[in-house]
Amino acid sequence: MKEWLRVFKNGLSIDNPLTVLMIGLCATLAVSSQVEGSLFMGIAVIFVLVMSNALIAMLRKVIPAQVRIPIFIVIIASFVTVVDLFLKAFFPPIYAVLGIWIPLIVVNCIILGRAEAFAYHNSVWLSIADGLGMGIGFSFVLLGLAFIRELFGSGKIELFGSAVLKMPSGYAPPIILMMFPGAFILFGFVVAFVRWLNERSTERKAA
Amino acid sequence: MLTISHFLLLFVGAALINNILLTRFIGLCSFFGISNSMNTAFGMSAAVIFVMMMASTTTWLVWKFILFPLNIGEFLYIPAFILIIAALVQFVEMYLRKSSPALYRAMGIYLPLITTNCAVLAAATEVSKPGFFKMAMPYSYTLGEALVYAFGVSVGFGFALLTFTALRERLDIAPVPRVLRGNPMSFITAGLLSLAYVGLAGWFGL
Numbered sequence: 401m402k403e404w405l406r407v408f409k410n411g412l413s414i415d416n417p418l419t420v421l422m423i424g425l426c427a428t429l430a431v432s433s434q435v436e437g438s439l440f441m442g443i444a445v446i447f448v449l450v451m452s453n454a455l456i457a458m459l460r461k462v463i464p465a466q467v468r469i470p471i472f473i474v475i476i477a478s479f480v481t482v483v484d485l486f487l488k489a490f491f492p493p494i495y496a497v498l499g500i501w502i503p504l505i506v507v508n509c510i511i512l513g514r515a516e517a518f519a520y521h522n523s524v525w526l527s528i529a530d531g532l533g534m535g536i537g538f539s540f541v542l543l544g545l546a547f548i549r550e551l552f553g554s555g556k557i558e559l560f561g562s563a564v565l566k567m568p569s570g571y572a573p574p575i576i577l578m579m580f581p582g583a584f585i586l587f588g589f590v591v592a593f594v595r596w597l598n599e600r601s602t603e604r605k606a607a
Numbered sequence: 608m609l610t611i612s613h614f615l616l617l618f619v620g621a622a623l624i625n626n627i628l629l630t631r632f633i634g635l636c637s638f639f640g641i642s643n644s645m646n647t648a649f650g651m652s653a654a655v656i657f658v659m660m661m662a663s664t665t666t667w668l669v670w671k672f673i674l675f676p677l678n679i680g681e682f683l684y685i686p687a688f689i690l691i692i693a694a695l696v697q698f699v700e701m702y703l704r705k706s707s708p709a710l711y712r713a714m715g716i717y718l719p720l721i722t723t724n725c726a727v728l729a730a731a732t733e734v735s736k737p738g739f740f741k742m743a744m745p746y747s748y749t750l751g752e753a754l755v756y757a758f759g760v761s762v763g764f765g766f767a768l769l770t771f772t773a774l775r776e777r778l779d780i781a782p783v784p785r786v787l788r789g790n791p792m793s794f795i796t797a798g799l800l801s802l803a804y805v806g807l808a809g810w811f812g813l
Contacts, residue, residue: 425639426725430632469722470693477686485682500633500729503685507725509636580630581805584798592791599786 407526408533416537416594424510427501428542429583435557437497438546440487442539444502448479449511450531456519457527463520472515473506480505510538541590548586553577614755621759624810627726628767629801634726638768639793641720648772651720652765656758658699658721662692662731663757667750670735680736688731693722730760771800 431441452475456463463471484502487495495502505511514534519527550557555573557565567573576582627633641647666688674680674687700718703711721727734753748756774796783792 424636426632426635429635470690473689473693474686477689481682481685484685500732503688503732504633504725504729506685506689507728576802579805580632581798581802583632584794584801588787588791588794588798591794592786595791596786 404526404529408529410530410533412533412537412540416541424508424538425587427504427508428538428545429580429587431498431501432542432545432583433549433553433578434497435543435546435550436559437494438539438542440491440494441498441501442535442542444483444487444505445508445510445538446532446535448476448483448505449514449535450528451479452476452511453514453519453527453531454524456515457522457524460520468520469512469516472512472520476511476515477506510534545583545587545590549577549583553582614752617752617755618759618762619810621756622763622766623804624807626763626767626804627729627760628764629797629804630808631729633729634724634764637720637724637726638771638797639790642768642772642775642793645769645772645776648768652761652768654718654721655724655726655764656761658692658696658718659727659730659757659761659764660754661699662695662727663734663753664750665691665695666731666735667748667753684732684736688735689728692727692731696722726760726764730757767800767804771797774800 427441427445431437452472455475456472459471480503483505487498487502514530518530522530547557551565551567553573553575555567555571556563574582577586621627625631628635628638637651641651669687669691670680670684674683696718700711703718734748734756737748775793778792778796787795
């Protein structure tokens with residue numbers, strides 16, 4: 401259980417896929433203009449990551465090393481298809497917003513990367529912890545970005561058709577935050593901030 | 608519809624106005640991963656143009672003649688397309704190694720990376736199963752249009768990659784604050800470059 405918690409926490413902090421490992425960026429920057437879309441994207445990634453990690457860990461003794469990558473991709477693609485059809489059937493407006501990003505989860509480096517680096521060498525139980533940790537770490541940063549972009553870029557946050565949070569009236573939102581360049585620039589500063597925090601904590605430990 | 612200007616507009620729209628890297632965020636992993644030197648950026652751009660054209664043609668044919676008529680496209684397109692791309696890249700690699708070693712040396716090592724390049728899957732999906740990118744263009748592609756579109760997207764990818772690589776080489780010697788050095792500054796630079804592309808939006812009614 402201790403080991404399980406350690407693996408789970410790794411994904412959240414020191415191995416966070418977005419701010420530390422810098423993988424899976426495309427989807428993050430594109431989807432993070434809306435909290436609602438990001439929420440569904442995060443859930444979709446957690447689902448695919450946990451399921452594919454678990455299945456690959458289960459099959460790791462029968463998958464031959466030479467053809468492991470195509471097998472990983474097929475397993476991941478099947479779970480992505482599940483998400484794709486599910487969202488299309490039950491949440492059509494969300495599906496319209498996320499669009500191409502759902503099929504593109506297949507080539508999201510985080511999922512293939514975790515299959516290769518973790519699930520192929522570890523037990524099912526630990527792989528589920530890794531999938532959950534990495535997935536939640538991803539969603540956390542994604543939601544944080546989306547929160548900043550939607551709140552300051554559009555002046556309010558909308559969830560399921562109603563505004564939950566509003567800036568005071570008279571606030572003029574800088575539209576650039578909602579646009580593509582804003583995402584790049586904001587993410588640059590977020591990465592710099594995380595790095596500054598990490599550096600400060602290692603300096604404190606050393607002192 | 609089949610006029611030169613139509614194809615030209617499709618090309619410009621795909622390459623510049625809807626640039627896949629800087630206005631759609633697709634393919635960013637390779638964008639930040641290999642933009643360290645001009646040589647690698649050139650090799651990668653050439654390989655992407657080559658693979659994207661071939662992959663889009665193949666998925667277009669498979670969708671048109673196998674997946675769509677058999678009514679299995681809706682739930683099989685993701686595994687089918689990604690496997691087509693993976694297999695295709697493998698074949699291209701083997702063929703190049705045998706037939707033209709010079710070309711293989713130039714872009715061979717980038718080929719395996721392309722399998723997981725989202726730009727290729729995105730372009731291949733868009734031409735076969737249109738509607739994901741909300742382009743102000745006709746929504747079903749003929750084979751000719753698919754080819755022009757894939758060419759435009761991949762040229763736009765290469766162009767943005769080379770511009771960004773040139774900028775990053777200058778950035779290495781620029782006086783940047785310590786916390787921003789490296790990746791954070793690259794993101795901010797990419798943001799400014801993307802701003803330039805946003806300025807193109809609306810040209811020719813695209």
